[in-house]
Amino acid sequence: MISDSFLNRLKDILGPSHVDHSEAGLLTYAYDATPNFQSKPDVVVMPGNTEEVSKIVKLCLEHEVPIVPRGSGTNLAAGTAPTQGGLVLLFNRMDQILEIDKENLTATVQPGVITQTICETVESQGLFYPPDPSSMKISTIGGNINENSGGLRGLKYGVTKDYILGLEVVLPNGDIIQTGGKLAKDVAGYDITKLLVGSEGTLGIVTEAILKLIPKPEHKQTLLAVYQSMDQAAETVSSIIAQKITPATLEFMDQPTIGAVEEYAHIGLPTEAEAVLLIEQDGPQAIVENDIEQIADICEKHGALEVTIAETEQEANQLREGRRAALSAIARLSPTTILEDATVPRSEIARMVQAINQIAEKYNVGIATFGHAGDGNLHPTCMTDARDEDEMERVEKAFEEIFAHAIECGGTITGEHGVGEMKSPYLAWKVGERGLEAMKNIKTAFDPHNIMNPGKMFAKDTKKRITI
Amino acid sequence: MKLCQKHGLPIVPRGSGTNLAAGTTPSQGGVVLIFRNMNDIVELDEENLALTVQPGVLTEEIHQYVEEQGLFYPPDPSSGKISTIGGNISENSGGLRGLKYGVTKDYILALEVVLPNGDIVRTGGKLAKDVAGYDLKSLLVGSEGTLGIVTEATLKLIPKPFYKETMLAVYESLEDAAETVSAILANRIIPATLEFMDQGTIQVVEGYKQIGLPTDCEAILLIEQDGPKEIVEQDIEKMYSICKEYGALSLSKAVTEQEAEELTRARKDALSCLAYLSPTTILEDATVPRSKIAPMVREIKKVADKYDVRIHTFGHAGDGNLHPTCATDARDKEEMARVEEAFAEIFQIAVDMGGTITGEHGVGEMKAPYLEWKVGELGIEIMKAIKQAIDPNNIMNPGKVFAKSTKKRVVVSNV
Ligand SMILES: Cc1cc2nc3c(=O)[nH]c(=O)nc-3n(C[C@H](O)[C@H](O)[C@H](O)COP(=O)(O)OP(=O)(O)OC[C@H]3O[C@@H](n4cnc5c(N)ncnc54)[C@H](O)[C@@H]3O)c2cc1C
Ligand SMILES: Cc1cc2nc3c(=O)[nH]c(=O)nc-3n(C[C@H](O)[C@H](O)[C@H](O)COP(=O)(O)OP(=O)(O)OC[C@H]3O[C@@H](n4cnc5c(N)ncnc54)[C@H](O)[C@@H]3O)c2cc1C
Numbered sequence: 001m002i003s004d005s006f007l008n009r010l011k012d013i014l015g016p017s018h019v020d021h022s023e024a025g026l027l028t029y030a031y032d033a034t035p036n037f038q039s040k041p042d043v044v045v046m047p048g049n050t051e052e053v054s055k056i057v058k059l060c061l062e063h064e065v066p067i068v069p070r071g072s073g074t075n076l077a078a079g080t081a082p083t084q085g086g087l088v089l090l091f092n093r094m095d096q097i098l099e100i101d102k103e104n105l106t107a108t109v110q111p112g113v114i115t116q117t118i119c120e121t122v123e124s125q126g127l128f129y130p131p132d133p134s135s136m137k138i139s140t141i142g143g144n145i146n147e148n149s150g151g152l153r154g155l156k157y158g159v160t161k162d163y164i165l166g167l168e169v170v171l172p173n174g175d176i177i178q179t180g181g182k183l184a185k186d187v188a189g190y191d192i193t194k195l196l197v198g199s200e201g202t203l204g205i206v207t208e209a210i211l212k213l214i215p216k217p218e219h220k221q222t223l224l225a226v227y228q229s230m231d232q233a234a235e236t237v238s239s240i241i242a243q244k245i246t247p248a249t250l251e252f253m254d255q256p257t258i259g260a261v262e263e264y265a266h267i268g269l270p271t272e273a274e275a276v277l278l279i280e281q282d283g284p285q286a287i288v289e290n291d292i293e294q295i296a297d298i299c300e301k302h303g304a305l306e307v308t309i310a311e312t313e314q315e316a317n318q319l320r321e322g323r324r325a326a327l328s329a330i331a332r333l334s335p336t337t338i339l340e341d342a343t344v345p346r347s348e349i350a351r352m353v354q355a356i357n358q359i360a361e362k363y364n365v366g367i368a369t370f371g372h373a374g375d376g377n378l379h380p381t382c383m384t385d386a387r388d389e390d391e392m393e394r395v396e397k398a399f400e401e402i403f404a405h406a407i408e409c410g411g412t413i414t415g416e417h418g419v420g421e422m423k424s425p426y427l428a429w430k431v432g433e434r435g436l437e438a439m440k441n442i443k444t445a446f447d448p449h450n451i452m453n454p455g456k457m458f459a460k461d462t463k464k465r466i467t468i
Numbered sequence: 469m470k471l472c473q474k475h476g477l478p479i480v481p482r483g484s485g486t487n488l489a490a491g492t493t494p495s496q497g498g499v500v501l502i503f504r505n506m507n508d509i510v511e512l513d514e515e516n517l518a519l520t521v522q523p524g525v526l527t528e529e530i531h532q533y534v535e536e537q538g539l540f541y542p543p544d545p546s547s548g549k550i551s552t553i554g555g556n557i558s559e560n561s562g563g564l565r566g567l568k569y570g571v572t573k574d575y576i577l578a579l580e581v582v583l584p585n586g587d588i589v590r591t592g593g594k595l596a597k598d599v600a601g602y603d604l605k606s607l608l609v610g611s612e613g614t615l616g617i618v619t620e621a622t623l624k625l626i627p628k629p630f631y632k633e634t635m636l637a638v639y640e641s642l643e644d645a646a647e648t649v650s651a652i653l654a655n656r657i658i659p660a661t662l663e664f665m666d667q668g669t670i671q672v673v674e675g676y677k678q679i680g681l682p683t684d685c686e687a688i689l690l691i692e693q694d695g696p697k698e699i700v701e702q703d704i705e706k707m708y709s710i711c712k713e714y715g716a717l718s719l720s721k722a723v724t725e726q727e728a729e730e731l732t733r734a735r736k737d738a739l740s741c742l743a744y745l746s747p748t749t750i751l752e753d754a755t756v757p758r759s760k761i762a763p764m765v766r767e768i769k770k771v772a773d774k775y776d777v778r779i780h781t782f783g784h785a786g787d788g789n790l791h792p793t794c795a796t797d798a799r800d801k802e803e804m805a806r807v808e809e810a811f812a813e814i815f816q817i818a819v820d821m822g823g824t825i826t827g828e829h830g831v832g833e834m835k836a837p838y839l840e841w842k843v844g845e846l847g848i849e850i851m852k853a854i855k856q857a858i859d860p861n862n863i864m865n866p867g868k869v870f871a872k873s874t875k876k877r878v879v880v881s882n883v
Contacts, residue, residue: 103758177844177850184758184788185566185828187828188824189843195607198599218656238515241517242515284699410593412597412599432589442854446850
């Protein structure tokens, strides 16, 4: 609970209209996109600039009030659920693109800008910001930075971290620091920029970011391949990479996903197929055409039943639609959808998908899998019902086994969605007790009073590791 | 590590000692740790395009090994013939291919590290994506042996580019050269190499090598592109016209591999030629936003004149990473004092332009007194807190990165 004097000082800093402690306001921010985590904050604030953020942090430190920075709340790891109450900090008033520097190919932005706005704005100037999470229509750049989000273009272009040149950050003691710069190279001291990217709001508050831009690719082509067997699809992926082609997009959907998508969108996918690959290439026209032709050959050689190359942008959109609609299509099928994020070395994809199917059967739960095949980043998605306790228990067991399996394949518990509160009991499985300890030491160094997004990343207890 | 902890002895991990920031001088005594017996290539995983190596493997050995398999490890510091991968990782080294391909950090997938308490941790994996916890890997790369000892690394490989072309452009004025650089990038071409030499450097190289460089020009650009043949040819052609349009006096395009060698030789020999000039060579590493290259080179010249020291500049134009290099004599105390003042002013100008005191060589002991100029007092504080969290007894490479006291800032007008 927070005191009246705390509230009054907040209102002094921000003006009363930017401090919300109405019941409706608190309820709105008790949730994020993660099922099963709900908890009301004590107050919601909307700062307008970095100095205000710094003052808020100092005030919270004084009163030991937890701070939960929140973009659009689309994260899937309970990263913004205020499970220890406290103050939710919104960036809807810090949502400007401050500068596009065409000479140095950078954009300077505030944390509340919507990802898609950045992409569209820079593309209208012939430039390109590659990281494109499927949630980009609503996610903020501040959220992307703090989750180190990936996207459909990750295979060729990398993830958010690869495009962050510098940050302005308010540290948990209220200090404002600038890291990095409009620099291709900078080795002055420890790399605070990269440490903060992906730190899920637990080390500081990002109040400004310098993004790296690249020239916009001049041409793009899209292809869809349908397979009788998962193995053939996986072999296709390996073979494309072995041919030294790096497609911009290399996405996949399994049979349950295809079924769900077809039922939802009726785009003519063969529901008996075990796998579909969506492949895109961008770049200079001659190269793109050449690559797509080679890729089509490879698909056919590995037994694709059907290979469709889009002739027009409209056809390309149709081909993409299935993959884009995957999550919403699956979500329609049951009251609760739990999307996971296990990631394995590329060579292990087919094995991993098989293991997921076996595990789903073993625990008698419905899991559909789609994801970024080129990155080894899979999204096994469980269709369930949070009200059915017995089933939820089985779901949890199934996911535990999936995590354990991913790690045994040399993979990780999360490729792009983050740890948050949801996966924190499993973090030690990936990084080890010693690794976890080193991370906790860093957390304490930054935030000795644990006011920044407490309860996220580090769990009270690690789940007992299961062995397969 | 555990033994040193017990006895409170400093540890200085050392690759080949080629760093230029006094990063491996055991200035507080202690144990120097050498990786000569940990120099195996452990595994090449062709399916996942990953190479696992021990820290003592030489950079060039890695290049040769993977290129034989049709693969490519891009980071190529000029010292690659003798530098170790452990040193490259701990300095986050760059190279001539940095503009297009990035630096060492972009190619480290996983590390095995011995932490100062003796714990062995593994970070990362053969994974394109991994967000499980804080990014210890990125923190360790470039930490100059102050946070732990790298005992194994998994490197990311890419397919080897099919084809490469090289050209050299000579300019009457620095600004023309700088505008060419901007124009190339504005035309959406990202060349593999975009290197630059100033007049002083050109004169010295020509003096020693007599390769026919025009000594009356203000700047030379060395440009390379790699990739699929048709694209390379197209890009080189476009860049050729851009160079011309922006006033290049002469342009040479290599037709054979041997000619390409000759064109690149001048840039590759720059440092060794400058080193002939005088008993002591001090190479710096100031880096600015790309758009500031021409003004920065001008400022460096002014500073050299002001302090009456000999400084020539070459470097990675595409990255904004300049190497102002001073030919001097360490025995001449009076001159050395001026050299130090000159470099202090150069650092300050770089920082004022939005740049940094070091782009790829690291802070070490030498630049530690200047670190605060770039990262600020509060920035140093948080870095020290991290150091303290990981190495509370300060046994890992003590005295590096963090100085006892910060140099007083110089105030530079007119920038
Ligand atoms: C339909 C759907 C599709 C998705 N697709 C993808 C995908 O393709 N790839 C992918 O990687 N993710 C995906 N996600 C997950 C999610 O959208 C991303 O993690 C996204 O980056 C979150 O952005 P946000 O603005 O909603 O941040 P939030 O969810 O509000 O916050 C995310 C984290 O960042 C912190 N945070 C936010 N702003 C700041 C700030 N300014 N300073 C400090 N900390 C801050 C929060 O505390 C929290 O820990 C998807 C989610 C959904 C619902
Ligand atoms: C002629 C010449 C040209 C150069 N060109 C370039 C260039 O183009 N680009 C560039 O970036 N640099 C360049 N350098 C600088 C230098 O070569 C690089 O920094 C190189 O990476 C150092 O490698 P090394 O093996 O010599 O490491 P060392 O100098 O021995 O060590 C460098 C740092 O790494 C630490 N270290 C070494 N091994 C380990 C380990 N296993 N674990 C933990 N810490 C470790 C050391 O303590 C030290 O702080 C050049 C230097 C010279 C002399």
